[in-house]
Amino acid sequence: MKLISQLGIILLLYFIGELIVYYLQLKIPGSILGMLLLLVSLQLHIIKIEDIKDVATFFLNNMLILFIPLGVGLASQWNLISKEWFSILVSVFISTFIVLLCVSLIIKRKKE
Incomplete structure (x- = not known):
């Protein structure tokens, strides 16, 4: 209960x-x-x-x-992903960098 x-x-x-x-x-x-x-x-x-x-x-x-539905969704859209792979890859790297930068700035401010 x-x-x-x-x-x-x-x-x-x-x-x-x-x-x-x-x-x-x-x-x-x-x-x-x-x-x-x-x-x-x-x-x-x-x-x-x-x-x-x-x-x-x-x-x-x-x-x-x-994450299983996400994987199935990605597999079903493979034609689109294969055409736009470079744009997707660049977007993933840039967004990951922005997230890491924001988290590091937040942690730095919390420690001060």
């Missing part, structure tokens, strides 16, 4: 995010907004880490399963 209630908390915030996006016609995915709501709830101690820890640990330990 504990796992079901923990999953319920995560799903509730996900659905709230989806509803907000639907009614306000926002341009971001509802799942992202739901996870932002979860982050804010955790930061403001509205939800305690212990309230979702077991389900979150399960999802993190089994994250590879969640």
